[in-house]
């Protein structure tokens with residue numbers, strides 16, 4: 001799609017326009033880089049591109065690894081940056097985040113860490129799939145209960161479930177070793193609630209789209225570094241930073257796509273062996 005095309009054009013009335021920004025990996029110090037890439041600068045560029053291409057969305061979903069060093073300074077700055085979009089913003093934690101600090105600092109200025117929201121014909125549920133100090137993911141009993149309660153509360157709403165970790169393999173052994181480690185109870189639960197249309201993730205730093213048991217599974221590029229898809233070992237891709245847009249239609253259809261910066265920012269350390 002070209003930059004002058006508005007992805008949110010020609011949508012039926014009642015559609016929700018959603019912007020996903022994920023894996024921003026900010027630091028307290030704005031000059032710090034992740035594998036040679038200045039993550040604050042790339043978030044600034046991706047945010048500006050999203051606003052220009054999409055206008056103000058109906059909501060923003062920030063799906064984890066928001067602040068790489070989990071610093072209070074980083075979260076405060078992120079909150080102010082998100083607030084400038086002027087759209088309700090929902091944040092969930094990734095493995096680099098600390099949920100308690102997020103909850104303390106990301107619940108003002110239109111930003112929140114609440115577990116769900118209902119808008120129009122849709123319900124969006126935000127799960128915490130993190131395991132303290134571990135890169136992989138898990139949905140503990142409290143998160144599975146929260147999910148079940150939300151699904152039972154809103155059976156007539158089309159539903160998008162959001163979490164940081166990917167629940168099915170993405171054909172990349174090193175990344176799949178850090179996937180959600182208990183997808184079975186998740187999919188068992190979702191199979192009982194037919195209103196669920198899709199699952200949206202962060203974590204994998206690459207575009208991913210797959211239909212699985214009538215669910216649309218979406219993974220997304222990071223606002224900073226991207227990983228090589230389909231490769232068993234860690235590797236940095238030369239894809240620029242980007243975002244995903246989603247249009248949630250009133251009949252339950254999900255339209256979605258990703259947009260990347262037109263140019264690769266300089267400095268990425270392609271020979272890095274891990275992060």
Ligand SMILES: [Fe+2]
Nearest residue numbers: 023065094203
């Ligand atoms: Fe990440």
